[in-house]
Amino acid sequence: MYDFDIAATQWINAWSGKSAVLDAAMIWVSAIGVPLMILGVAGQWWLQVDKRHTRHVLVATxxxxxxxxAVNQIVLLFVHRMRPYDNGLTHLLISRSAxxxxxxxxxxASFAIALTFLLYGMRRGYIFLAAALIVTLSRVYVGTHYVSDVVGGAVTALxxxxxxxxxYREDTRIDRFITGIL
Structure with missing residues (x-):
């Protein structure tokens, strides 16, 4: 499995450096993909369509x-996996991570958003899922993660x-209070 992980990571990262336009796009997605997804979630607070349910989903998200x-931070206390660029496996397009x-x-982060929307039957979840896939692909493309790192992140999100x-149950007293704000 380790060999497959390295091969998949290197195959995706091998595309970097071949196109300035694709490199710039992947760097951009890697940097602001998650913040844009957060804005996409937050902006739905004031939608009038099925307002209570939508707000419940947003809070759950x-x-x-x-x-x-938070779980990732606990995992990081016990799993000290070096970055692929530190192992000489990938070409890094962005700043090193600490x-x-x-x-x-x-x-x-991106799969938590997408999977919550999908679990609650929100069709917008498919848009967020596509965005999550692009964000995670970009992280391997720019050389900062192994494929298994992003799979592990998706599992943590799930x-x-x-x-x-x-x-967190819908239509409980606390849910009605939170979703009734503003």
């Missing part, structure tokens, strides 16, 4: 996002989404 990133490689915070779904 934020909770899954934060829980997933933390370890596994799991990918970008993957966790666990967080399922946990939030089990704990």
């Amino acid at each position: 934020g909770m899954a996002f934060l829980l997933g990133l 933390d370890f490689s596994f799991p990918s915070d970008h993957a966790t 666990i967080a989404v399922i946990a939030v779904r089990a704990i």
